[in-house]
Amino acid sequence: MSEENQREIKTIFEQLDHDVHLEFFTERESPIIIPGGNCPTCKDTRLLLQEVVALSDKLHLDVHEVTTTGEAARQQGI
Numbered sequence: 001m002s003e004e005n006q007r008e009i010k011t012i013f014e015q016l017d018h019d020v021h022l023e024f025f026t027e028r029e030s031p032i033i034i035p036g037g038n039c040p041t042c043k044d045t046r047l048l049l050q051e052v053v054a055l056s057d058k059l060h061l062d063v064h065e066v067t068t069t070g071e072a073a074r075q076q077g078i
Contacts, residue, residue, distance in 0.1 A: 006055060013058060022062065024049055026063060
């Protein structure tokens with residue numbers, strides 16, 4: 001993310017009145033490629049969310065591995 005984008009996003013986040021909790025459900029990367037079993041965008045999405053959350057103290061990221069938190073994922077409709 002460019003520095004200009006970071007500045008713009010920080011300005012927007014400064015207007016938040018309350019904390020925001022982001023729930024990210026992901027799959028652990030596997031060294032073995034399983035057709036239809038891997039999440040090709042999970043790693044990039046996680047990195048982007050971490051970068052965005054770092055821009056404001058009001059943002060909090062909770063990362064859940066679907067394979068280990070199956071019940072929480074089901075409760076969220078995932």
